[in-house]
Amino acid sequence: MAYSDKVVDHYNNPRNVGSLPKTDPNVGTGLVGAPECGDVMKLQMKINPETQVIEEAKFKTFGCGSAIASSSLATEWVKGKTVDEALAIKNTDIVRELSLPPVKIHCSVLAEDAIKAAIGDWKKKHGVEVLISEKASH
């Protein structure tokens, strides 16, 4: 199976590799994994509590090329977006952008989960907002 050019590009030049201080109250950390292949993906975002804009995003992924490309792309996409905009990113968007084959769709799912987990972690740190958004959804 051949990887698409975009996957190869992200794999060779991954964007935003690294980490942010986990204990920073404005940093949300998402750690997710796919048991099928043993991949593990960490995505972190620094979110401005006033504007809810994601100012910085970093990732580190241990896994196949598609998993690395999916998380690399995810960090590119979330930067500059608001929390709500980032939550609207679907794994199918990643599949389309990277032309992932069906056997690699779970990599894009992992990236979507990582975005949601990171934002979830940030919201948890800002306990009040969780309560508000929970109220709103009921």
Place this chain on the structure above:
Amino acid sequence: MSISSTSTNPPLVCWNCHERTLGTHFCPSCGKLLQLPQRIDYFALFEMPRKLWIEMNGLEQKFLQLSWKLHPDNFVNATEQERELSLKRSSELNDAYRTLRDPVSRVEYLLAIEGERKEGEKKQQAPPELLEEVFELNESLDELREAKAAGEDLAELKAGLESAEKNFQEKLGEVDKQLQAAAHKWDAALQGDAATRKKIMARLNELLNRRSYIRNLVTNVAKELAEV
């Protein structure tokens, strides 16, 4: 002998004598090799209930008997249809034996035919409490590779990884024990209600996920350490 309803084959019409037959491999009326039923499962192929504890000697005996009976050598003078059937059935039998012989692939297979584990359909969850450790271990592996490339002293990193490997080996042993316990529960609930069976299947699935994660790690660490 009572066989659980889950393991019996649906009746099939014999291609040769057109009798409805409940035989698994040969037609009881005309003795011809039967076509492979559409949805035969490996347990049914060996005429066993869908139990996870299998007596290995018995399984091997059955496998040898059946491979002898189904073997293409017995059909060299038969019609082309029968020759093809014998080939297909023999290869199916080999797959079935290989799958059921290994306790882990047996559980995987059971969950697949029971609809608990479908590739791509149901999202498999990674065990969350393991992720942190997995991530850290992967980072240490990275450090080891970098240090190796830079020609640095590896003794400390190596010692750390060796103890991590031991720790994960122990975890693997634990998961295997838990899998065994859950398998016993499954067997005991073979005739039980659907809710109980579903619960045990979910547990088995969770344990399999945990196991494959740990297994991968142990393999990676062992490989990396062997190259140092």
